[in-house]
Amino acid sequence: MRRKLVIGGSGFIGSTITSYLYDKGEEITVLDKKELELPKRRNRAADIRFVKGNLKSDRKLEESLENVSDVLIHSGKTGIGRSIEEPYSFYESNIFVLKKLLKKINERNVENVILASTARVYGEGKYECCDCGVKYPGKRTKKQLDNKQWEHLCGCGKELSALPSQEKDPKKPFTPYARSKLFQERFFQDGLTEANLVTLRYPFVYGPKQKGASKYFFDKVLNSEPPKLFEDGMQTKDFVHVEDIAKVNYAALDLKENVVLNVGKGRSEPLKQFVNTIVQESENSFDPKITGKYQEHDVRNSLQDVNKLENLVNIDFKNLDEGVQETLKFYRGTD
Numbered sequence: 536m537r538r539k540l541v542i543g544g545s546g547f548i549g550s551t552i553t554s555y556l557y558d559k560g561e562e563i564t565v566l567d568k569k570e571l572e573l574p575k576r577r578n579r580a581a582d583i584r585f586v587k588g589n590l591k592s593d594r595k596l597e598e599s600l601e602n603v604s605d606v607l608i609h610s611g612k613t614g615i616g617r618s619i620e621e622p623y624s625f626y627e628s629n630i631f632v633l634k635k636l637l638k639k640i641n642e643r644n645v646e647n648v649i650l651a652s653t654a655r656v657y658g659e660g661k662y663e664c665c666d667c668g669v670k671y672p673g674k675r676t677k678k679q680l681d682n683k684q685w686e687h688l689c690g691c692g693k694e695l696s697a698l699p700s701q702e703k704d705p706k707k708p709f710t711p712y713a714r715s716k717l718f719q720e721r722f723f724q725d726g727l728t729e730a731n732l733v734t735l736r737y738p739f740v741y742g743p744k745q746k747g748a749s750k751y752f753f754d755k756v757l758n759s760e761p762p763k764l765f766e767d768g769m770q771t772k773d774f775v776h777v778e779d780i781a782k783v784n785y786a787a788l789d790l791k792e793n794v795v796l797n798v799g800k801g802r803s804e805p806l807k808q809f810v811n812t813i814v815q816e817s818e819n820s821f822d823p824k825i826t827g828k829y830q831e832h833d834v835r836n837s838l839q840d841v842n843k844l845e846n847l848v849n850i851d852f853k854n855l856d857e858g859v860q861e862t863l864k865f866y867r868g869t870d
Protein backbone atom coordinates (compact mmCIF):
# COMPACT_ATOMS: atom_id res chain seq x y z
CA MET A 536 0.00 0.00 0.00
CA ARG A 537 1.28 3.46 -0.80
CA ARG A 538 1.00 6.18 1.74
CA LYS A 539 -1.29 9.16 2.18
CA LEU A 540 0.59 12.34 3.02
CA VAL A 541 -1.30 14.87 5.14
CA ILE A 542 0.51 18.20 4.97
CA GLY A 543 -0.50 20.13 8.07
CA GLY A 544 -1.67 16.85 9.60
CA SER A 545 -1.25 18.04 13.20
CA GLY A 546 -3.60 21.02 12.86
CA PHE A 547 -7.29 21.26 13.67
CA ILE A 548 -8.72 19.82 10.44
CA GLY A 549 -5.51 18.02 9.44
CA SER A 550 -5.30 16.00 12.65
CA THR A 551 -8.95 14.95 12.39
CA ILE A 552 -8.23 13.68 8.88
CA THR A 553 -5.09 11.90 10.12
CA SER A 554 -7.10 10.12 12.84
CA TYR A 555 -9.83 9.20 10.38
CA LEU A 556 -7.36 7.73 7.87
CA TYR A 557 -5.71 5.89 10.74
CA ASP A 558 -9.03 4.33 11.79
CA LYS A 559 -9.51 3.24 8.19
CA GLY A 560 -6.23 1.35 8.32
CA GLU A 561 -4.37 3.60 5.90
CA GLU A 562 -0.63 4.15 5.94
CA ILE A 563 -0.06 7.80 6.67
CA THR A 564 2.74 10.32 6.61
CA VAL A 565 2.24 13.65 8.34
CA LEU A 566 4.34 16.71 7.56
CA ASP A 567 3.86 19.43 10.14
CA LYS A 568 6.01 21.69 12.25
CA LYS A 569 3.77 20.99 15.23
CA GLU A 570 4.05 17.65 17.06
CA LEU A 571 1.45 15.11 16.11
CA GLU A 572 -0.81 13.86 18.87
CA LEU A 573 -1.49 10.28 17.95
CA PRO A 574 -5.09 9.11 17.94
CA LYS A 575 -6.28 7.83 21.31
CA ARG A 576 -7.90 4.67 20.04
CA ARG A 577 -5.07 2.42 18.98
CA ASN A 578 -6.40 -0.88 17.79
CA ARG A 579 -3.40 -1.83 15.71
CA ALA A 580 0.24 -1.00 15.36
CA ALA A 581 0.31 2.63 14.34
CA ASP A 582 1.54 3.24 10.86
CA ILE A 583 1.90 6.94 11.00
CA ARG A 584 5.19 8.40 9.94
CA PHE A 585 5.72 11.89 11.31
CA VAL A 586 8.06 14.32 9.60
CA LYS A 587 8.61 17.43 11.67
CA GLY A 588 9.04 20.42 9.42
CA ASN A 589 7.30 22.42 6.73
CA LEU A 590 7.24 22.96 3.00
CA LYS A 591 10.09 25.45 3.15
CA SER A 592 12.58 22.62 3.77
CA ASP A 593 13.49 20.65 0.62
CA ARG A 594 14.86 17.81 2.68
CA LYS A 595 11.72 17.44 4.80
CA LEU A 596 9.54 17.64 1.76
CA GLU A 597 11.54 14.91 -0.01
CA GLU A 598 11.40 12.77 3.09
CA SER A 599 7.66 13.18 3.52
CA LEU A 600 6.89 12.34 -0.13
CA GLU A 601 8.53 8.92 0.03
CA ASN A 602 6.23 6.21 -1.33
CA VAL A 603 3.21 8.53 -1.36
CA SER A 604 0.23 8.08 -3.69
CA ASP A 605 -2.06 10.77 -2.27
CA VAL A 606 -1.32 14.25 -0.97
CA LEU A 607 -3.82 16.11 1.21
CA ILE A 608 -2.89 19.77 1.61
CA HIS A 609 -4.14 21.22 4.86
CA SER A 610 -1.27 23.52 5.70
CA GLY A 611 -0.93 27.25 5.37
CA LYS A 612 -2.00 30.23 7.32
CA THR A 613 -5.57 30.84 8.43
CA GLY A 614 -7.19 33.72 10.24
CA ILE A 615 -8.99 36.39 8.32
CA GLY A 616 -8.23 39.30 10.64
CA ARG A 617 -4.55 38.39 10.74
CA SER A 618 -4.41 38.24 6.95
CA ILE A 619 -5.48 41.89 6.79
CA GLU A 620 -2.68 42.86 9.18
CA GLU A 621 0.05 40.85 7.46
CA PRO A 622 -1.10 40.04 3.91
CA TYR A 623 2.29 39.27 2.42
CA SER A 624 3.03 36.48 4.88
CA PHE A 625 -0.26 34.88 3.82
CA TYR A 626 0.65 34.96 0.15
CA GLU A 627 4.08 33.61 0.94
CA SER A 628 2.80 30.81 3.13
CA ASN A 629 -0.24 29.89 1.05
CA ILE A 630 1.13 30.26 -2.47
CA PHE A 631 4.86 30.71 -2.98
CA VAL A 632 6.00 27.79 -0.84
CA LEU A 633 3.65 25.50 -2.76
CA LYS A 634 5.70 25.90 -5.93
CA LYS A 635 8.19 23.35 -4.65
CA LEU A 636 5.47 20.96 -3.63
CA LEU A 637 3.82 21.16 -7.04
CA LYS A 638 7.13 20.41 -8.75
CA LYS A 639 7.78 17.40 -6.52
CA ILE A 640 4.26 16.04 -7.00
CA ASN A 641 4.75 16.22 -10.76
CA GLU A 642 8.13 14.48 -10.55
CA ARG A 643 6.75 11.59 -8.51
CA ASN A 644 3.98 9.22 -9.21
CA VAL A 645 1.34 10.94 -7.05
CA GLU A 646 -2.18 9.95 -8.07
CA ASN A 647 -4.48 12.23 -6.11
CA VAL A 648 -4.16 15.66 -4.59
CA ILE A 649 -6.74 17.17 -2.27
CA LEU A 650 -6.54 20.88 -1.71
CA ALA A 651 -8.36 22.41 1.25
CA SER A 652 -9.93 25.69 0.22
CA THR A 653 -12.71 27.85 1.61
CA ALA A 654 -16.16 29.18 0.81
CA ARG A 655 -14.64 32.60 1.51
CA VAL A 656 -13.46 32.61 -2.12
CA TYR A 657 -17.01 33.66 -3.08
CA GLY A 658 -16.83 36.76 -0.90
CA GLU A 659 -20.44 37.61 -0.08
CA GLY A 660 -21.72 35.11 -2.63
CA LYS A 661 -25.01 35.01 -4.49
CA TYR A 662 -28.19 36.92 -3.61
CA GLU A 663 -31.57 37.67 -5.11
CA CYS A 664 -33.79 40.73 -5.26
CA CYS A 665 -37.47 39.86 -5.72
CA ASP A 666 -37.73 42.60 -8.39
CA CYS A 667 -34.29 42.72 -10.00
CA GLY A 668 -33.13 39.08 -9.96
CA VAL A 669 -29.74 37.57 -9.11
CA LYS A 670 -27.02 39.81 -7.62
CA TYR A 671 -23.44 39.32 -6.44
CA PRO A 672 -22.99 42.15 -3.96
CA GLY A 673 -19.52 43.16 -2.81
CA LYS A 674 -18.45 43.80 0.72
CA ARG A 675 -20.85 45.93 2.74
CA THR A 676 -19.76 49.56 3.11
CA LYS A 677 -18.66 51.07 6.40
CA LYS A 678 -21.51 53.55 6.14
CA GLN A 679 -24.04 50.75 5.76
CA LEU A 680 -22.59 48.89 8.73
CA ASP A 681 -22.48 52.06 10.86
CA ASN A 682 -26.22 52.38 10.16
CA LYS A 683 -26.67 48.78 11.35
CA GLN A 684 -28.12 47.84 7.98
CA TRP A 685 -26.74 44.35 8.25
CA GLU A 686 -28.44 42.70 5.29
CA HIS A 687 -27.36 43.48 1.75
CA LEU A 688 -29.40 45.99 -0.19
CA CYS A 689 -30.21 45.94 -3.88
CA GLY A 690 -29.68 49.08 -5.95
CA CYS A 691 -33.49 49.45 -5.92
CA GLY A 692 -33.47 49.72 -2.13
CA LYS A 693 -34.96 46.31 -1.28
CA GLU A 694 -33.20 43.80 0.98
CA LEU A 695 -31.51 40.95 -0.85
CA SER A 696 -31.95 37.33 0.18
CA ALA A 697 -29.10 34.82 0.07
CA LEU A 698 -28.99 32.11 -2.58
CA PRO A 699 -26.60 29.14 -2.51
CA SER A 700 -23.37 29.82 -4.41
CA GLN A 701 -22.45 27.24 -6.99
CA GLU A 702 -18.84 26.31 -7.70
CA LYS A 703 -18.84 28.13 -11.06
CA ASP A 704 -20.30 31.37 -9.66
CA PRO A 705 -18.24 34.60 -9.64
CA LYS A 706 -15.54 34.80 -6.98
CA LYS A 707 -15.23 38.06 -5.11
CA PRO A 708 -12.88 37.35 -2.21
CA PHE A 709 -12.20 40.48 -0.19
CA THR A 710 -9.56 39.47 2.33
CA PRO A 711 -5.93 38.50 1.69
CA TYR A 712 -6.66 35.09 3.23
CA ALA A 713 -9.53 34.35 0.82
CA ARG A 714 -7.58 35.76 -2.14
CA SER A 715 -4.58 33.59 -1.28
CA LYS A 716 -6.82 30.52 -1.21
CA LEU A 717 -8.31 31.35 -4.61
CA PHE A 718 -4.81 31.83 -6.04
CA GLN A 719 -3.84 28.52 -4.50
CA GLU A 720 -6.76 26.78 -6.22
CA ARG A 721 -5.80 28.22 -9.60
CA PHE A 722 -2.11 27.62 -9.10
CA PHE A 723 -2.75 23.91 -8.61
CA GLN A 724 -5.32 23.73 -11.41
CA ASP A 725 -2.77 25.23 -13.80
CA GLY A 726 0.25 23.31 -12.59
CA LEU A 727 -0.69 19.69 -11.96
CA THR A 728 0.19 17.42 -14.83
CA GLU A 729 -0.76 13.81 -13.98
CA ALA A 730 -2.43 13.75 -10.58
CA ASN A 731 -6.16 14.28 -10.06
CA LEU A 732 -6.98 17.43 -8.14
CA VAL A 733 -9.99 17.65 -5.84
CA THR A 734 -10.48 21.14 -4.43
CA LEU A 735 -12.71 21.27 -1.36
CA ARG A 736 -14.25 24.59 -0.37
CA TYR A 737 -14.97 24.40 3.33
CA PRO A 738 -17.72 26.24 5.20
CA PHE A 739 -17.53 27.18 8.91
CA VAL A 740 -15.89 24.18 10.55
CA TYR A 741 -16.07 23.47 14.29
CA GLY A 742 -15.26 20.56 16.57
CA PRO A 743 -12.57 19.17 18.87
CA LYS A 744 -9.21 20.99 18.80
CA GLN A 745 -10.79 23.97 17.05
CA LYS A 746 -9.25 27.43 17.09
CA GLY A 747 -10.55 30.91 16.42
CA ALA A 748 -14.19 31.98 16.57
CA SER A 749 -15.75 28.60 17.23
CA LYS A 750 -13.34 27.93 20.10
CA TYR A 751 -14.23 31.31 21.56
CA PHE A 752 -17.95 30.40 21.63
CA PHE A 753 -17.37 27.04 23.31
CA ASP A 754 -14.85 28.44 25.81
CA LYS A 755 -17.16 31.23 26.87
CA VAL A 756 -20.22 29.03 27.29
CA LEU A 757 -18.30 26.37 29.21
CA ASN A 758 -17.12 29.16 31.48
CA SER A 759 -20.81 30.09 31.96
CA GLU A 760 -20.27 33.48 30.34
CA PRO A 761 -22.44 34.74 27.49
CA PRO A 762 -20.37 35.03 24.30
CA LYS A 763 -20.45 38.33 22.43
CA LEU A 764 -21.83 38.29 18.91
CA PHE A 765 -21.19 40.87 16.23
CA GLU A 766 -24.00 42.58 14.30
CA ASP A 767 -27.44 41.26 15.35
CA GLY A 768 -26.31 37.64 15.69
CA MET A 769 -28.44 36.70 12.68
CA GLN A 770 -25.54 36.36 10.23
CA THR A 771 -25.71 32.86 8.80
CA LYS A 772 -23.18 30.11 8.16
CA ASP A 773 -23.20 26.45 7.23
CA PHE A 774 -21.82 24.98 10.48
CA VAL A 775 -20.07 21.68 9.81
CA HIS A 776 -18.48 19.31 12.29
CA VAL A 777 -14.83 18.59 11.55
CA GLU A 778 -15.34 14.81 11.42
CA ASP A 779 -17.65 15.27 8.46
CA ILE A 780 -14.87 17.19 6.75
CA ALA A 781 -12.57 14.21 7.35
CA LYS A 782 -15.18 11.88 5.81
CA VAL A 783 -15.41 14.07 2.73
CA ASN A 784 -11.63 14.02 2.34
CA TYR A 785 -11.55 10.25 2.59
CA ALA A 786 -14.32 9.83 0.03
CA ALA A 787 -12.68 12.39 -2.27
CA LEU A 788 -9.60 10.18 -2.59
CA ASP A 789 -11.69 7.79 -4.68
CA LEU A 790 -13.05 10.37 -7.09
CA LYS A 791 -10.16 10.10 -9.57
CA GLU A 792 -11.09 13.29 -11.36
CA ASN A 793 -10.37 16.99 -11.37
CA VAL A 794 -13.19 18.64 -9.57
CA VAL A 795 -14.00 21.62 -7.33
CA LEU A 796 -16.58 20.95 -4.63
CA ASN A 797 -18.44 23.04 -2.11
CA VAL A 798 -18.50 21.13 1.17
CA GLY A 799 -21.31 21.40 3.68
CA LYS A 800 -24.88 20.55 4.57
CA GLY A 801 -26.13 23.08 2.02
CA ARG A 802 -28.12 24.71 4.80
CA SER A 803 -27.16 27.80 6.77
CA GLU A 804 -28.15 28.71 10.30
CA PRO A 805 -27.86 31.98 12.22
CA LEU A 806 -24.80 32.36 14.43
CA LYS A 807 -27.15 33.01 17.36
CA GLN A 808 -28.68 29.58 16.85
CA PHE A 809 -25.25 27.96 16.86
CA VAL A 810 -24.39 29.65 20.15
CA ASN A 811 -27.82 28.88 21.66
CA THR A 812 -27.30 25.23 20.79
CA ILE A 813 -23.98 25.22 22.68
CA VAL A 814 -25.73 26.89 25.64
CA GLN A 815 -28.59 24.36 25.70
CA GLU A 816 -26.47 21.28 25.12
CA SER A 817 -24.12 22.31 27.94
CA GLU A 818 -27.11 22.83 30.27
CA ASN A 819 -26.58 26.51 30.67
CA SER A 820 -29.30 29.09 30.27
CA PHE A 821 -28.38 32.54 29.09
CA ASP A 822 -28.56 34.51 25.89
CA PRO A 823 -25.49 35.58 23.95
CA LYS A 824 -24.67 39.30 24.08
CA ILE A 825 -25.62 41.01 20.86
CA THR A 826 -23.10 43.83 20.55
CA GLY A 827 -24.24 45.63 17.41
CA LYS A 828 -20.54 45.99 16.61
CA TYR A 829 -19.11 44.67 13.42
CA GLN A 830 -15.98 43.60 11.56
CA GLU A 831 -15.82 45.00 8.06
CA HIS A 832 -14.40 41.78 6.66
CA ASP A 833 -17.25 39.56 7.89
CA VAL A 834 -19.54 37.87 5.39
CA ARG A 835 -23.23 38.33 6.20
CA ASN A 836 -24.62 35.08 4.79
CA SER A 837 -22.50 32.16 3.75
CA LEU A 838 -24.48 29.58 1.82
CA GLN A 839 -23.14 27.11 -0.73
CA ASP A 840 -24.86 24.80 -3.16
CA VAL A 841 -23.75 21.23 -2.41
CA ASN A 842 -25.51 19.30 -5.19
CA LYS A 843 -22.24 18.48 -6.88
CA LEU A 844 -20.83 17.05 -3.64
CA GLU A 845 -24.00 15.05 -2.97
CA ASN A 846 -23.86 13.52 -6.43
CA LEU A 847 -20.31 12.31 -5.89
CA VAL A 848 -20.05 11.33 -2.24
CA ASN A 849 -22.52 9.95 0.23
CA ILE A 850 -22.03 11.70 3.57
CA ASP A 851 -24.67 12.08 6.20
CA PHE A 852 -23.67 15.40 7.79
CA LYS A 853 -24.27 15.80 11.50
CA ASN A 854 -26.90 18.37 12.40
CA LEU A 855 -26.10 21.18 14.82
CA ASP A 856 -27.31 19.33 17.95
CA GLU A 857 -25.27 16.21 17.25
CA GLY A 858 -22.15 18.11 16.23
CA VAL A 859 -22.26 20.37 19.28
CA GLN A 860 -22.88 17.41 21.62
CA GLU A 861 -19.83 15.63 20.24
CA THR A 862 -17.69 18.71 20.58
CA LEU A 863 -18.78 19.15 24.19
CA LYS A 864 -17.80 15.53 24.93
CA PHE A 865 -14.31 16.39 23.78
CA TYR A 866 -14.15 19.40 26.11
CA ARG A 867 -15.42 17.31 29.02
CA GLY A 868 -12.85 14.65 28.21
CA THR A 869 -15.52 11.99 27.75
CA ASP A 870 -15.17 11.32 24.02
Ligand SMILES: [Zn+2]
Nearest residue numbers: 664667689691
Ligand atom coordinates in the same frame (compact mmCIF):
# COMPACT_ATOMS: atom_id res chain seq x y z
ZN1 LIG B 1 -33.79 45.23 -6.67
